[in-house]
Amino acid sequence: MFIVIQLFCISLKELYNLGARNFGIFGIPPIGCLPSQRTLAGGLTRGCVKEYNDAAQLANSKFSVGFDTLSKKLAQSKLVLVDIYNPIIDIIVNPKKYGTIY
Structure with missing residues (x-):
């Protein structure tokens, strides 16, 4: 696993130990299209x-x-990874699908 993900999971565990139970995390967008x-x-x-x-x-x-691994370890927690990559790349690749371009 990437070190960034390991550090992020450690941070989530710390928040869990402080009482947080619901986590919504945005994924990484298509950074090559910035x-x-x-x-x-x-x-x-x-x-x-x-x-x-x-x-x-x-x-x-x-x-x-x-x-997925972390959510199994943290009882009573709900972790949701929000996919923003696919919707954004679809807008970039298929702009006409989302409206008229002037």
């Missing part, structure tokens, strides 16, 4: 950077596994 990344690493077409998006998806999958 305007700054498209400008710096997106090439001449300023497209989304696949490597960065792949890293975000990998981290999200590791977060999901870590959350």
Whole structure:
């Protein structure tokens, strides 16, 4: 597991020990589609950077596994990982689906 995920799970355990029981955590968005990344690493077409998006998806999958494991260890807790990657990438890839572009 990534060190970031391990540290995050430790933080959640500390919050749990302080009485928190419900956790809603947002996943990582498609960071390769951020305007700054498209400008710096997106090439001449300023497209989304696949490597960065792949890293975000990998981290999200590791977060999901870590959350599943942690939720089994923390009785009476509810951990929810909110997927924001897929809705955002769908808006970027299929903008006409969400409205008219002027």
